[in-house]
Amino acid sequence: MMSETRGALRVGSVPYLNARPLVRHLNPAQPPVMELRFEVPSRLTTLMEGGRLDVALLPSIEYFRSKGYRILPGISLSADGPVQSVCIFSKVPIERIRCLALDDSSRTSVALAKILLKRKLGSLPRLAVCSPDCRLRNIEADAALLIGDAAMRFYSQNAPFIMDLGEEWKKLTGLPFVYAMWVVRPGIDTRELEPKLLQARDEGVARIPGIAVEASRELGLSEEVCLNYLTNIMKYGLEERELEALRIFQGLAAQDGLCQGDAPLAVDH
Template sequence: MNRPLNVGSVRYINACPLNWGLACDPTVRLSLDVPSNLLGGLSAGRFDVALLPVIDYQRLGGLRLLRSGGIGCDGPTLTVRLFSRVPPERIRTLACDPDSHTSVALTRIILAERFENRPKMVTVGATDASEADAVLLIGDKVVCGTAPRTAFELDLGGEWKAMTSLPFVFAAWCARAGIDLRDLPARLERALREGLENVARIVTEQAVPRGWPADLAFEYLTQRLKFDIGARQIEAISLFHRLAHRHGAFEHEPWPLVEVPTVVG
């Protein structure tokens, strides 16, 4: 009998539709964490597949991208935001949320490409965010926490759309090398469809207890976020990797995406 595949996913509300059908799947052992910890799980072999920040595809060789779903947007996303006391072109110190590698790289790209600015970037926690000109926050804390009140705000999904006319993908299912995925790509696709059919329950059972207003959570999951990985999303990921390389997120030339198609039976 095959062992269950170890799957790492994101613990935020934005991943609930992707996770919904996996919790009771006997072929999967699901673990939830913040996005930035999932690369370490893949690298150490704790996970066979993870909902990986797409920048981290370039930080571990041999990965395969499953077109079975991801966390993306096609415009403003609400929960990936830069709060600044000064205009974006004048930011000198930016305190970054440590929970997401992709959002940090995206911020660097947006500030450089749209505002010709390359500020010093530090980690929230390593410095007092109140001492920085701006702070980058992601996830549920943007809505449910105490987001700073500042004169300037950027929604990074909206900024990317304005700059490229493309959607953006923050995270996608990725598998490490040498893993027999069996029918997991199709199972992940079916789990997503089941999750999208149960958004109302996700809002009631997951979002509201975390402090989300019900109507905002429903809008977020059904309108703001996009979960499919199609041709335009692949184009966007590839462009993001090229721009991230240009702006120093990694040194090597970007590795091409090795895709695993989904066949739903």
């Protein structure tokens, strides 16, 4: 494979709590040298498409919408059941939702919500757009899809009705859901980067208690909530069950016209 000759690798991550174990101990100054930036998932996608990032912790739907991207092995942001950070918060029972406001900063979450609601309700409600930090009582829609740290804060406030997308996916498939993975665009040599990412992941997972304390102060969530989320809810591997879940997600998304159905899972080895 031909590779580009360039300086520092340009690497992008989401800024959310769930990614901290993957990037907290990722030292950009250690070889291979990198420039690390944090953006919401949809922005990472735009930067990758424009050639302004080489590697990104990219939403899984974007991999299936791309051409020529590769998945770096062994690492993901996934959950095997309820996830708490990707939820529909509703004023009415879920089956009575007529208008859903979407936080479109994560296209994977939007795609997953569409897939699950179509199969749960038989059809999609009317869709609108809301800001990532919207308040349910301040929007005209019956419900809102929120992700990341905003969803975590909302979850702890006990909205009247909550549909956890990770929980619904588990009911539908019996598998975990992969929210994001490290993805590299064509022509980038990542042979030195891959062990660095794996080492950062392992160090981060080993030091989750400290990450939880730090995140609690910054996000306004209790240490207990942060620790439970990072330890018991989020998973950071990419093994056969996660790969099978990705294949099923691709098939359902393609069936609903949300992505291509023929993009292979190109995982580096």
